[in-house]
Amino acid sequence: xxxxxxxxxxxxxxxxxxxxxxxxxxxxxxxxxxxxxxxxxxxxxxxxxxxxxxxxxxxxxxxxxxxxxxxxxxxxxxxxxxxxxxxxxxxxxxxxxxxxxxxxxxxxxxxxxxxxxxxxxxxxxxxxxxxxxxxxxxxxxxxxxxxxxxxxxxxxxxxxxxxxxxxxxxxxxxxxxxxxxxxxxxxxxxxxxxxxxxxxxxxxxxxxxxxxxxxxxxxxxxxxxxxxxxxxxxxxxxxxxxxxxxxxxxxxxxxxxxxxxxxxxxxxxxxxxxxxxxxxxxxxxxxxxxxxxxxxxxxxxxxxxxxxxxxxxxxxxxxxxxxxxxxxxxxxxxxxxxxxxxxxxxxxxxxxxxxxxxxxxxxxxxxxxxxxxxxxxxxxxxxxxxxxxxxxxxxxxxxxxxxxxxxxxxxxxxxxxxxxxxxxxxxxxxxxxxxxxxxxxxxxxxxxxxxxxxxx
Amino acid sequence: xxxxxxxxxxxxxxxxxxxxxxxxxxxxxxxxxxxxxxxxxxxxxxxxxxxxxxxxxxxxxxxxxxxxxxxxxxxxxxxxxxxxxxxxxxxxxxxxxxxxxxxxxxxxxxxxxxxxxxxxxxxxxxxxxxxxxxxxxxxxxxxxxxxxxxxxxxxxxxxxxxxxxxxxxxxxxxxxxxxxxxxxxxx
Numbered sequence: 001x002x003x004x005x006x007x008x009x010x011x012x013x014x015x016x017x018x019x020x021x022x023x024x025x026x027x028x029x030x031x032x033x034x035x036x037x038x039x040x041x042x043x044x045x046x047x048x049x050x051x052x053x054x055x056x057x058x059x060x061x062x063x064x065x066x067x068x069x070x071x072x073x074x075x076x077x078x079x080x081x082x083x084x085x086x087x088x089x090x091x092x093x094x095x096x097x098x099x100x101x102x103x104x105x106x107x108x109x110x111x112x113x114x115x116x117x118x119x120x121x122x123x124x125x126x127x128x129x130x131x132x133x134x135x136x137x138x139x140x141x142x143x144x145x146x147x148x149x150x151x152x153x154x155x156x157x158x159x160x161x162x163x164x165x166x167x168x169x170x171x172x173x174x175x176x177x178x179x180x181x182x183x184x185x186x187x188x189x190x191x192x193x194x195x196x197x198x199x200x201x202x203x204x205x206x207x208x209x210x211x212x213x214x215x216x217x218x219x220x221x222x223x224x225x226x227x228x229x230x231x232x233x234x235x236x237x238x239x240x241x242x243x244x245x246x247x248x249x250x251x252x253x254x255x256x257x258x259x260x261x262x263x264x265x266x267x268x269x270x271x272x273x274x275x276x277x278x279x280x281x282x283x284x285x286x287x288x289x290x291x292x293x294x295x296x297x298x299x300x301x302x303x304x305x306x307x308x309x310x311x312x313x314x315x316x317x318x319x320x321x322x323x324x325x326x327x328x329x330x331x332x333x334x335x336x337x338x339x340x341x342x343x344x345x346x347x348x349x350x351x352x353x354x355x356x357x358x359x360x361x362x363x364x365x366x367x368x369x370x371x372x373x374x375x376x377x378x379x380x381x382x383x384x385x386x387x388x389x390x391x392x393x394x395x396x397x398x399x400x401x402x403x404x405x406x407x408x409x410x411x412x413x414x415x416x417x418x419x420x421x422x423x424x425x426x427x428x429x430x431x432x433x434x435x436x437x438x439x440x441x442x443x444x445x446x447x448x449x450x451x452x453x454x455x456x
Numbered sequence: 457x458x459x460x461x462x463x464x465x466x467x468x469x470x471x472x473x474x475x476x477x478x479x480x481x482x483x484x485x486x487x488x489x490x491x492x493x494x495x496x497x498x499x500x501x502x503x504x505x506x507x508x509x510x511x512x513x514x515x516x517x518x519x520x521x522x523x524x525x526x527x528x529x530x531x532x533x534x535x536x537x538x539x540x541x542x543x544x545x546x547x548x549x550x551x552x553x554x555x556x557x558x559x560x561x562x563x564x565x566x567x568x569x570x571x572x573x574x575x576x577x578x579x580x581x582x583x584x585x586x587x588x589x590x591x592x593x594x595x596x597x598x599x600x601x602x603x604x605x606x607x608x609x610x611x612x613x614x615x616x617x618x619x620x621x622x623x624x625x626x627x628x629x630x631x632x633x634x635x636x637x638x639x640x641x642x643x
Contacts, residue, residue, distance in 0.1 A: 016511055016612035140550060148550035157571040164579040171586050179610070183511070186607035202594055204605050207508040207521055209593040214513045215526035216589035220582055223532070227578045234571060438512045443488040444612070446636060 014283060016438050023432045024184045026279040027192065030427055033278065041419035048413010051406055052127060060130045062406040066399035069388045071128075073407035077414055078124035079256075079380040081117045082162065082235055084373075086228055086257070087264025087296070088114025089169060092176070093224035096217075102292050104436040105285045108180075109275065110268050111173045112431070116421040117267075118166045120414050125159075127410055154237040161234040168227055172220050178203050179213070180434040195428075232260045239383065245326035246387030251310055258303035259379060262346070265297045266372030273366045275426060284432055287360050294359040297372065301350030304379075308347055322392045329390030330382060334400070338382050345375020480619035482604040483632035483640045488516060490636030491614040495520040497631055498618065507603050509615035517614075528588040535584025536577045543576030544569065604643040 030038075055062055065072060088110035095103040126132050138159050140149050149156045182203035185196035203209060236256035239247035249255075269290065276285045315327040330339050349371055352358045359365070389401050425431070485491040491508070495517065498506055508517055547569035555563040603617045616637075618628045625642055632640050 020511075020611045140546065146554055148554050150556060151547040151551065151572055152565065152568045157568070157575075160572050160575040164575045167579060168582040171582060175586065175589070183610040186610045201590075203610075205509045205511055205609050206603075207510070207517060207523070210510065210513040211518070211523050212526045212528050212589050212592040216528040216532075216585050219529065219532040219585045223536075223578050223582045223585070226574075230571075230574060230578075234575075435512050443512075443514060443516075444486060445489045446487040447489055 014441060016441065016444065019284065019437050019441070020183050020187065020434055022281065022284060023180075023430050023434050023437075024187045026281070026431055027184060027188075027427065027429075031278075034423065034427060038420065038423045041416045041423060044412050044416025045420055046413075046416070048410055048416055051409030051413060055127070055130075055406055055410070056132070062404065063410075064401060064403040064407055066401050067397055068391055068394065069385055069399075069401040071384050071388060072401065073381075073385075073403045073411060074124045074128040076377065076380040076384050077411050078121050078128070079235055079384070080263070080377050081121035081124070081414065081418070082232065083256070083260035083263045083376060083380075084267045085114040085117035085121065085165070085169070085264065086232055086260035087268055088112070088117070089172075089224050089228040090261050090264070090296075091268070092172065093221040093228065096221045097225060101440040102289055104433055104440050105289050106268065106272060106293065106432075107436070108173075108176065108433045109272055109426070109431055110264075111169065111176065112422060112425050113264075113267060113271060114169045115166070115173050116418050116425070117264075118162065118169060119421065120418045122162060122166060123414065123417070124410075154234065154241045157234045158238055161231045165227060165231045168220070168224055172224055175213075175217060175220060176433060176436075177429055179205065180430040183434045184430055229257055232257045239387075244387050244391050245315075245320075245322045246330065246383065246390070249311065249314070251307060251314070255304070255307035255311070258300045258307065259346070259376060262297060262300035262304050262350075263373060263376035265293050265300065266369040266376070269293050269297075269365050269369035270373065271422065273362060273369075275431060279426075279431070281432060284437060287362065290362055290365055291356075291359045294353050294365055294368075297369075298350050298353040298359075301346060301353070301372070305347040305350065308343065325392045326387060326390055329392075330386050333386070333390055335382065335386045335389065338378050338386060342375055342378040342382050345371045346379060349375065477643065478603050478619045479621055479643065480604065480617055481625050481628045481632065481640060481642055482606065483616045483618075483635075483637035484606055484608065485614040485616070485636060486612075486638050487636065488514060488614065491616065492516045492520045494616055494632055494635035494637065497635055498616070498628075501627075501631060503618055503628075506616055506618040509605070509609035509613075509617070511610055511612060511614075526592065528585060528592060531588025531591075532581050532585045535587075536581030538584075539576040539578070539580025540573050542580065543573035546576070547572050604641075 063072065063074070088107075091103050091110040092107040092114075095107070126135050129135065138149065138156070149159075151157075177199075178201055181196050182200040182205065185193060185200045188196055233253035233256065236252035240249055240252035242248060272285060272290070272293075276282060312327055312331075315323045318324075329335075349368060352364075352368060358368070385401060389398065391398075483494065485494065488510075491510070495506075495508060499520075499522075508521065510517055548564040551564045557563060603619065605617075606613065606615055609615045616632065618632075620628050622642070629640050629642070
């Protein structure tokens with residue numbers, strides 16, 4: 001069993017031309033299945049838009065907010081989507097700096113996922129503030145009252161972090177796309193040819209272009225690497241800077257970053273499995289790539305589990321009654337089901353990935369990846385909602401929190417919004433990095449003896 | 457010199473957007489090693505201003521060309537430093553413009569502002585890197601004029617374009633052919 005699933009050396013027909021044509025083929029006319037998926041995504045988005053219109057007309061009271069839970073499903077979804085974004089930058093930037101060859105086949109999908117996940121995440125603070133038309137109050141702009149944002153507030157840090165992250169990951173994605181758009185431009189016909197001729201920005205692959213491009217790409221990767229680590233740290237400080245028990249922990253930054261990458265790798269597997277099948281990319285995206293993603297999940301999942309243990313241990317060891325009460329409430333209070341979903345999906349499930357048989361079984365990985373996503377959503381729900389619901393300072397005023405249809409409607413809409421952009425992207429732009437996949441293939445040589453080392 | 461089929465633009469724009477075609481010789485190569493070989497021979501023959509096309513960036517080509525390091529890094533550095541300074545100015549100046557005094561603590565307290573300064577460093581560094589690539593690779597490269605291109609260069613062929621006037625073209629053609637070009641044409 002194990003021998004057959006070893007990463008095979010690339011078959012000989014995996015040439016430059018084969019790679020270009022296989023990936024360019026994914027951009028052909030969409031099938032019925034594609035339109036069904038896109039229709040489902042747009043339908044979900046419509047549901048979200050209708051819910052939002054109700055929220056605007058009748059106010060945030062339609063959502064389940066009740067004292068002291070005023071950060072609830074919307075903020076949970078915000079952190080969830082920001083977290084999803086992170087593995088894209090990990091794969092595209094950090095693994096680029098580590099010269100990890102296998103990233104090339106999967107990084108474009110991951111990077112596109114990053115951009116669309118941040119776009120999705122960015123909507124939630126706006127929905128959460130209730131009066132979306134005042135969103136510009138967040139921006140430091142000169143106004144008649146001479147007011148400026150409070151830069152000591154983690155929420156303003158977060159705005160800067162998310163804004164920077166969205167901008168940088170978008171330009172990073174577009175930058176990576178340019179040579180690949182040029183490659184499909186040179187094969188395409190009709191309106192697509194015009195679209196790609198404009199979006200390729202005159203790319204020809206001339207040495208003068210590659211010289212500046214490769215250098216600039218390196219610096220973008222080098223800037224994106226500390227950025228991705230900072231963004232989820234800043235998101236975690238939204239909580240860690242407050243004194244709510246269960247939030248106020250120095251552990252939060254690394255814990256959140258690991259969780260983000262864990263959930264993001266899960267989402268990459270969830271997205272790649274159908275894409276590989278639909279677009280017949282089995283030879284470009286191999287089991288080896290899935291196995292490596294699973295290993296990343298295993299690593300980050302273990303860090304997350306370790307953080308859970310640390311968090312609980314420190315709550316007990318601190319001797320702080322409020323802290324102890326919060327963690328007792330989390331595990332055995334009315335929301336025990338959320339906590340245990342989180343513990344099982346994030347703490348126990350990654351252990352399955354120690355087995356090579358599981359790591360190389362794509363169906364198993366797909367199922368696990370969905371549970372990873374569920375587990376990570378519940379992690380944020382537990383941290384945000386359950387910590388607030390169980391906060392021990394004003395228990396006499398605490399009401400029971402339950403999400404309503406408005407919470408779920410907006411959340412469904414966010415999935416529709418994300419998948420709509422993602423599906424539109426993979427059908428219109430190369431979903432696998434053509435030039436970078438070629439880079440890890442052996443270059444065509446007249447003298448075969450000098451052919452470079454193959455590594456995927 | 458040549459007939460302009462497109463609408464003529466005012467003088468500086470015309471040269472930038474529709475530069476006149478450069479006369480020269482284009483060689484198409486199937487293999488990386490033959491391309492590198494041709495580059496070495498061209499340089500030995502005293503050619504310096506030729507263009508090499510490749511579907512992927514390869515160090516072999518870079519080394520054979522002996523190119524200087526791209527100036528994009530200066531864009532990144534200056535952008536990053538400017539971003540950091542803007543972050544510091546933004547936070548400190550705005551704090552003192554509307555002071556919120558909490559518990560007698562400093563109005564402009566640097567530790568929380570480091571987060572903003574950091575994010576602005578990354579933002580400006582990244583955007584100026586993009587500008588650096590665009591300026592150097594897209595805009596500044598246009599001064600070379602319109603050089604010949606083949607659609608296979610983004611797929612699986614390498615190419616070398618040597619700008620040369622027609623009476624000096626035949627030795628270049630011979631050189632490219634000897635190095636292993638599968639196709640040589642004059643433009």
